[in-house]
Amino acid sequence: MKISLQEIHSNYEGFSRLIQLATQTAGCFLDDIEIDMSHVGWIDANMCAPLGAVLYMVGRDINSIRLTNVPASVETILSKNGFLCNYGWTRKNDIHGSTIEYKRFEPKDDRYFADYIEKQMIGKGIPEMSPGLLKKFRASIYEIFSNSVIHSQTKLGIFSCGQYFPRKHRLDFSVADLGIGICSNIRERRGLTLSAEEAISWALEGKNTTKSGPIPGGLGLKLLREFIVKNEGRIQIVSDKGYWELSEGTVKKRAFSEPFPGTIVNIEINTADAKSYRLVSEIRSEDIF
Numbered sequence: 001m002k003i004s005l006q007e008i009h010s011n012y013e014g015f016s017r018l019i020q021l022a023t024q025t026a027g028c029f030l031d032d033i034e035i036d037m038s039h040v041g042w043i044d045a046n047m048c049a050p051l052g053a054v055l056y057m058v059g060r061d062i063n064s065i066r067l068t069n070v071p072a073s074v075e076t077i078l079s080k081n082g083f084l085c086n087y088g089w090t091r092k093n094d095i096h097g098s099t100i101e102y103k104r105f106e107p108k109d110d111r112y113f114a115d116y117i118e119k120q121m122i123g124k125g126i127p128e129m130s131p132g133l134l135k136k137f138r139a140s141i142y143e144i145f146s147n148s149v150i151h152s153q154t155k156l157g158i159f160s161c162g163q164y165f166p167r168k169h170r171l172d173f174s175v176a177d178l179g180i181g182i183c184s185n186i187r188e189r190r191g192l193t194l195s196a197e198e199a200i201s202w203a204l205e206g207k208n209t210t211k212s213g214p215i216p217g218g219l220g221l222k223l224l225r226e227f228i229v230k231n232e233g234r235i236q237i238v239s240d241k242g243y244w245e246l247s248e249g250t251v252k253k254r255a256f257s258e259p260f261p262g263t264i265v266n267i268e269i270n271t272a273d274a275k276s277y278r279l280v281s282e283i284r285s286e287d288i289f
Helices: 012-025 045-060 072-080 110-120 131-152 182-190 196-204 222-231
Strands: 002-004 032-036 064-068 099-105 158-165 170-177 234-247 250-270
Touching: 002 012, 012 045, 012 234, 012 250, 045 064, 045 072, 045 099, 045 158, 045 170, 045 250, 099 110, 110 131, 110 158, 131 158, 131 170, 131 182, 131 222, 131 250, 182 196, 182 234, 196 234, 196 250, 222 234, 222 250
Parallel strands: 002 032, 032 064
Antiparallel strands: 099 158, 158 170, 170 250, 234 250
C-alpha cells in the first residue's frame, strides 16, 4: 500500500489529514505500507506526536512502514527531534535548542514524563513566571499525561513532541494517546450520550469529572486555560470525531467525518508575551501599591 501524505499544520486541516491516514491504514495486517512524503512541504514538528501515534498503531498490526521521498527541510527538523530515528534516520544535532524531543511513554512512565517536561521546556521562550506558578504550570501539563492514562485506558502508550518557533513567536507542545476517547469515556463512566465535540466541552468544565473518589478530574487544563487566554495563545483538543479550540478568548467546535483513534491535546504558547505571571497567593500587598 502506498499513501501520499500532505502538509500537516497544527490546525483543523492538519488533524483531518492525520485522521485520513488512520482511516486509510485501519485494518491493514502484514502489509508493506509506504508513506510517500514528496508532497509534504512542511510538518509542524509538534504534530509528530499524533502522527507517531497513528504509525505506531499501524506497526502494532505487524505492518512494515517506510517513509519515502522526505524533503530535505522536513527531514532536518524531524531528525533533530528524533522522530525519524524510528524509521532508519540518524539523529541530527539541535544546535539551536528549539525542539522538544519526540517520545513515546508507557502508561506507567509518569515520573519520566515529569522529568521530560522539566528538562525539555527550558529555554523555549515561555513567558516569565514566578517559581510557584511555574511549578503549577508544569504540574498541569503533567496532569494531561496522567489523565491520558486514566481516562483513555490506553495500552499503547502516550506520545509527545513540541517545537519552539522563535521567528513565529510560538511554542507548540502536543500529547496524544490511543485510548477510547473522551466521548466513550463519558458515556461509560457517566452514562451521558454527547457528540464528540460536546463531550470535550463537558470534560473541560471544572465541575465535571469521570473520576470517582476525592481526586479531582478534568483534563488538567483549568490553569492552562486561564494562562492561555491571558497569554493570547491557543489550546486544541481532538478526540474521536470532535475538534475543540480555544484561541483569542473564543471557543470553536467542529466535527470530523471520521474519528481520530484516541485524543490529542495541543498547547500553543505566545512567546512574544512580555508579561510576567504569578499566582494570586504570591502577590504581596506592597506589590499592589
